[in-house]
Amino acid sequence: MTTSSYTYRCERVQSGLDSANWESLPKVELADSPTGERAALRTVVQCCRDSIALYFRFECQDDFVISSYTERDEPLYEQDVVEIFIDETGNGTRYMEIELSPNNVIFDAIVTNHNFTKPGGRLEVDTSWDMEGLQTSVTRDDNGAFHYQIVMPLDQFASVPAEGDSWRINFYRIDQEVSGVRHYSAWSPTYNPSFHAAERFGTLLFV
Numbered sequence: 001m002t003t004s005s006y007t008y009r010c011e012r013v014q015s016g017l018d019s020a021n022w023e024s025l026p027k028v029e030l031a032d033s034p035t036g037e038r039a040a041l042r043t044v045v046q047c048c049r050d051s052i053a054l055y056f057r058f059e060c061q062d063d064f065v066i067s068s069y070t071e072r073d074e075p076l077y078e079q080d081v082v083e084i085f086i087d088e089t090g091n092g093t094r095y096m097e098i099e100l101s102p103n104n105v106i107f108d109a110i111v112t113n114h115n116f117t118k119p120g121g122r123l124e125v126d127t128s129w130d131m132e133g134l135q136t137s138v139t140r141d142d143n144g145a146f147h148y149q150i151v152m153p154l155d156q157f158a159s160v161p162a163e164g165d166s167w168r169i170n171f172y173r174i175d176q177e178v179s180g181v182r183h184y185s186a187w188s189p190t191y192n193p194s195f196h197a198a199e200r201f202g203t204l205l206f207v
Contacts, residue, residue, distance in 0.1 A: 004188040006202030008169070010161075013048050013055075022046055022057055030173055033186035034193060040183045043082075045171045049154070049161070049206070058082045058100075058148040058171070064178045065146075067102040073127040076100075076107045080175055082148050085111075085201065087168040088158050092198030095168075098131065100148050104138040113198055123196055131156050161206040168201035 009026055030043040044059045066079045076099045077083070087095035092113060099107035108131050112124040135151040154160045161167070171187040172195050190197035 004170075004200045004202045006188040007205050008047060008187075008202060009205050009207045010047050010049055010054070011207055012163075013050050015050055028171070028187050030171060030185035030187055031189050033172065033184040033189050033195065034191060036189040036191065039173075039185040040177075041175055041185075043173045043185055045187060047204070051154075053154055054152045056084060056148075056150040056152070056171075058146075058150075058173070060146045060148070060173060060175075062102075062144065062146055062175065064176070065102050066176050067105075069101060069105050070103065072106050072130070073109070074105070074107070076105060077174060081107075081173070083172040083174075083195065084150065085170045085172070085195065086204075087198065087201055090166075090168045092168070092201070095198070095201075096131070097125070098134070098150065098152070100136050100138065100150060102138055102146055104136055106134065106136060108134065111196065113196055115196065163206055165206045167204045168198070169204040170195070170201045 008028060011025060025046045025048055027044050027046055030039055031037060032039050041061045046057045048055050069076055081099050081101050083099045085095050085097050094112050097109045097111050110126045110129045114122050131152060133153040137149045139147045173185040175183045188200050188202040190200045
């Protein structure tokens with residue numbers, strides 16, 4: 001599979017969420033990750049930044065929620081969850097994985113992906129790492145859509161991005177139906193069952 005050509009233009013705002021007019025920021029919609037077709041339920045993602053943090057917003061249609069975990073770094077990916085993978089270097093071998101459940105529970109880890117350079121390799125997921133200062137919230141609107149907001153302090157990254165810099169990134173969602181059928185959505189579809197397809201990460205371009 002070729003490298004993803006998906007690009008999100010991450011705009012700079014004056015001062016975080018208070019002044020960021022989400023309606024004016026670029027929106028991307030997740031697709032069915034294994035096939036690239038339209039997802040079963042709509043998920044819209046946006047991103048922006050100011051001088052101190054990155055801000056992410058997921059808006060998820062949802063008609064059934066399964067979310068029983070209550071502790072940080074429990075396996076949220078076994079139930080409903082949204083996810084962000086961020087690879088600052090773009091080499092595909094080491095990246096952050098941040099997840100948020102409908103109950104506002106966090107999973108954060110550093111992933112070493114040996115599969116990227118050596119097919120049949122393994123993933124090392126270090127959940128002992130916590131992103132300091134990570135802030136999250138989950139609300140539900142009158143139409144039943146869930147709004148996930150994730151704030152990542154820029155001092156938790158190797159460098160503060162300047163205009164024109166770019167990182168590799170992907171946005172994901174897992175949703176389960178009442179029947180038990182699970183749906184896997186992605187901004188840049190992986191075309192396989194795993195989200196850890198680093199060659200399919202899109203580009204976060206800082207503008």
